[in-house]
Amino acid sequence: MVKSLNxxxxxTDKGTWYRNGPFYxxxxxxxxxxxxxxxxxxxxxxxxxWDEITYVVVDHYFGGKYIPRFEIRTKKNGKxxxxxxxxxxxLKAMQKHLPRESMRKAPSVAQILxxxxxxxxxx
Numbered sequence: 001m002v003k004s005l006n007x008x009x010x011x012t013d014k015g016t017w018y019r020n021g022p023f024y025x026x027x028x029x030x031x032x033x034x035x036x037x038x039x040x041x042x043x044x045x046x047x048x049x050w051d052e053i054t055y056v057v058v059d060h061y062f063g064g065k066y067i068p069r070f071e072i073r074t075k076k077n078g079k080x081x082x083x084x085x086x087x088x089x090x091l092k093a094m095q096k097h098l099p100r101e102s103m104r105k106a107p108s109v110a111q112i113l114x115x116x117x118x119x120x121x122x123x
Contacts, residue, residue: 002037002045006030011093017046018069018081027084029093034072036082046080048072055102058091067091071106 008031015027017036025038025045034053038044057071069083070091084090095103107115 002042002047004028004030004035005033005047005049006035007032010096011090013084013086013090015082015084015090017044018083027082027090029090029097031097034094048074048080050097052076053098053102055104056091056094056098057104057106058087059106 011029017023028035034048067087071081073079
């Protein structure tokens with residue numbers, strides 16, 4: 001069994017970790033880390049301490065009313081995509097431990113296309 005890094009559990013929610021396909025389990029936001037774990041498959045877990053997180057990229061639609069998923073980018077280990085049943089509450093709980101500048105909105109499809117066309121013109 002994996003020992004949790006957190007001493008206080010602030011939020012627990014059902015979630016999905018997108019790693020070469022979906023892995024279903026629970027997301028826990030606590031005082032020391034963001035954790036994902038699966039109760040049936042013990043090898044499907046991840047613990048990301050708050051000081052390891054560089055920033056969080058949030059996909060949002062309809063002016064932020066619908067948040068399907070978010071991506072945590074770390075200093076050393078890359079990026080991890082997650083979704084929870086209530087992503088808004090999960091992000092609010094994470095906001096208590098991260099600086100405001102580290103929460104970023106993902107670019108929209110129109111912004112991505114505009115950037116790619118402008119890059120084509122420059123080259």
